Amino acid sequence: MTNIDFASLRLIGLNHSIASQLHLLDNPPPDARLLRVSAVQRDRLGVHDGHDESSARVLPALLKELQLRGLALAVGDWVLVDGRADGEQWITRRLEPLSHLARRDSAGQRQAIASNVDTALLVMGLDHDFNPRRLERYLSMVHAAGVAPVVVMSKADIGVDVAARMQQLRQRLPAHLPLLALNGLSGDAAAQLAPWLGAGQTLVLLGSSGAGKSTLTNTLCHATQATGAVRADDGRGRHTTTARSLHRCAGGACIIDTPGLRSWQPDADEQTLAASFDDIAALAARCQFRDCRHDGEPGCAVRGAVDADRLRNYHKLLRQARLVEQTPLERIAERAKWKAIMRAPRKRAMQGRD
């Protein structure tokens, strides 16, 4: 029978939906332990039992099965781990995640970011990091994964034009989206984020390098990290330097910190991306033409009602999604078309940044 220490695992986000999957497994391995992936390295993973982190390897059969499905283990995955006589820990199963965040790299390859996340904090600095288009790209990725986003504008204490920028975002983004400005170095940040930090919740922090993700993680999880570090007694493969992704917060939530992403796209097809701009989708129902592209057609309800740069970004993201879905031949034709358009200097001026 699989071992579940529910009280301990609850500290790192175990809930009943995950635990109940154990009863549905075919041939559950005897004496396996349920643990959570807390760090991913090249050929080793950090696994957490709620109190301590240790190191494990993935069974080649599981690795192969995941690869065939285009998947990979990510921080936040729940796994079954078997201890062997040689002292090595092997990950034998991965429970089906309730949510899974992934991105596409510049070559179109899918890369796993995090699994079983309730809330994504999209962290962006109110300094030179400020970039609404990039924020919208993060929102699409998070929406495609079925994770609830919260926009966290950091460096409110040192940012430039803070009030004007917050106002700009409020006007540009859908009204229902939680949006707040904070100083990640101040204890007040925990109070501002309290609605999302309940016991058993898992949050992931996403944003560019330097946005303030680790600073915020330290502020929110400081007490737990300090106590977590002193528990070093069995000495087996613990606390490797990169194994710092899953952090416990004092109030019972846990946070997955991620490195800043460079040159990436949301892992979503055109339809999913379009749905992630739900303000545009809602307005589009009132366009005169059912297949309106909101690109200058008469009777368009979107153009004029949505921030012009947001609409340009929407079109750009859909174009990129189509590109990933295309066959190589279609891609060549599309590229030729764009080359011709890019050659026309008047049109070039209309291509936005980022």
Ligand SMILES: Nc1nc2c(ncn2[C@@H]2O[C@H](COP(=O)(O)OP(=O)(O)OP(=O)(O)O)[C@@H](O)[C@H]2O)c(=O)[nH]1
């Ligand atoms: N004044 C102020 N400084 C901040 C705030 N948030 C982050 N910083 C500073 O910004 C710098 C970068 O912050 P990090 O937390 O390391 O950024 P990160 O997003 O974790 O970056 P990567 O780990 O590279 O992805 C540090 O020097 C922080 O002290 C804030 O809200 N206010």
Ligand SMILES: [Zn+2]
């Ligand atoms: Zn329209």
